Amino acid sequence: MKKYSTITLFIALAVCVSQFAHAQGNKEANKLAREGAEASKNQDYDKAVELLRKASALDHKYATDLAIAYQGRGYAFAKNQQFQEAIQDYTEALKLKSNDPRIYEQRAAVEMKTYDYDKALADYSELIKLKPNEVRYLNYRAYVYEVKDDVQNSMVDAEKVLKLDPNNQEAKARKQRLEQKQAEHAPLTPPPGVSPKASPPAKKKP
Numbered sequence: 001m002k003k004y005s006t007i008t009l010f011i012a013l014a015v016c017v018s019q020f021a022h023a024q025g026n027k028e029a030n031k032l033a034r035e036g037a038e039a040s041k042n043q044d045y046d047k048a049v050e051l052l053r054k055a056s057a058l059d060h061k062y063a064t065d066l067a068i069a070y071q072g073r074g075y076a077f078a079k080n081q082q083f084q085e086a087i088q089d090y091t092e093a094l095k096l097k098s099n100d101p102r103i104y105e106q107r108a109a110v111e112m113k114t115y116d117y118d119k120a121l122a123d124y125s126e127l128i129k130l131k132p133n134e135v136r137y138l139n140y141r142a143y144v145y146e147v148k149d150d151v152q153n154s155m156v157d158a159e160k161v162l163k164l165d166p167n168n169q170e171a172k173a174r175k176q177r178l179e180q181k182q183a184e185h186a187p188l189t190p191p192p193g194v195s196p197k198a199s200p201p202a203k204k205k206p
Helices: 002-041 045-058 060-079 083-096 101-113 117-130 135-147 151-164 169-185
Strands: none
Touching (some): 060 083, 083 101, 117 135, 135 151, 151 169
16 A cells, blocks of 8 residues: 555656646746747847747747748848748748748749749649639739740639639730730631642643
8 A cells, every 4th residue: 555655656746747847848938939029020030030949849839930930031031132041931931830821922922033933833823722712823823824835724724813803904914815825826727628638639641
């Protein structure tokens, strides 16, 4: 009985120590998160990212705040035309907030500025998965397809836009351009009554 009581006491102590350590960890995480949020508010994004990264390591609930700090620094990098750094930060933000349309949109905009159309296309496609009926995203993707000379897919997106917004001027203009391009590349039709594979008339013997 005495032995059982001793074991019970050790288990209870272990639980208390664990809870105390967790509480201390949260306390430290809270402090770091508050300082990180203040740094982010002051646009000191390097400090904000560092503090919130530590806070998130102690308590994962601060991962969203860390994503916001990465996003803020990415935006600052983009404004300063540090495009690769911006893309890296947006990528880190998306690891933490993978369903945030705004981050995808910001990263795609930077990818467009660096002419990385394949990556921009992938991001706009992710955006459309998240918001299938968002006209802006469909227009963006249609534009990228048009730049890549993918007439068929650009036309598909333009027509989707016009179903959602029949008076959308950008989609109307794009569809007209694409139709003209399709007409220019269409094979010539033979004159009426002449088969394309008709043999030339036989020569008369002298």
